[in-house]
Amino acid sequence: MDQIKLQAFVEEQSLSVFSKPFRHKATFNKRLKTTGGRYFLNTHNLDFNPLVLEVLGMDIFEGVVKHELCHYHLHLEGKGHRHQDADFKALLKEVGGLRFTPALKERKPVEQLWKYQCSDCGQLYHRKRRVNTEKYVCSNCRGRLKLLGKEAIQNRS
Template identity: 90%
Template sequence: MDQVKLQAFVEELSLNVFSKPFRHKATFNKRLKTTGGRYFLKTHNLDFNPLVLEVLGMDIFEGVVKHELCHYHLHLEGKGHRHQDADFKALLKEVAGLRFTPALKERKVFEQLWKYQCSGCGQLYYRKRRINTERYVCSNCRGRLELLGKDTLHNKS
């Protein structure tokens, strides 16, 4: 989808779903990394992340467009247009827009952590950063900690 088709898609979606015209500019912005779209309060323009369409598909992208159009129409009407406002939440639910954009990148499955063991009770400790074993002791028995090296663990998420 190019800029012209995006503009037409947003205008059509606004008329069909909200029964109100979209009279401003909708563009793709490749610099967006962590968000699906953006509404500008001063210019009333909309920016969209093209990766949402490419990676997640048209259904998710339509939900993102509905989300941004909720900000747009509520702001122009002088109603609560922020995420925490009741007007925004109600309209978003009514039009079946997305509250959050799903993750575009896969999360890291493994993590490298420093592994320590207490010489007294055998308690294991995992830390992202190395610690000074001369300064820190076991929280169970106050025994000395020994560095065992790096260990790879699965992330919970």
């Protein structure tokens, strides 16, 4: 989809779903990495991440367009257009827009961390690097640390 088709698609969605015209610019922005789209308060233009369409498909992209159009129409009407506003949540639910864009990148792989336990109080520690158990002690009770081995931890980002 190119810029002209995107503009026509957003205008068509605005008329069919919201029964209101979209009179500003809609563009693809390849620099967007973590978001599906963006609404500009000053210019009323919309930016969309082209990866949403390429990676996740047309259904998800349509949900993102509806989400941004909710911001657009509510802001122009002087109603609550922010994510936490009741007007926004109600309109988004009514039109079937997406609340969040699904992740575009795969999650980072599992990370291996060293696991230690205090021999006195049982406190657990996870460290990326090995710790010299002769030199370092428990921060709670100053007891000796015991190496339990490596443990796989799923990264959050």
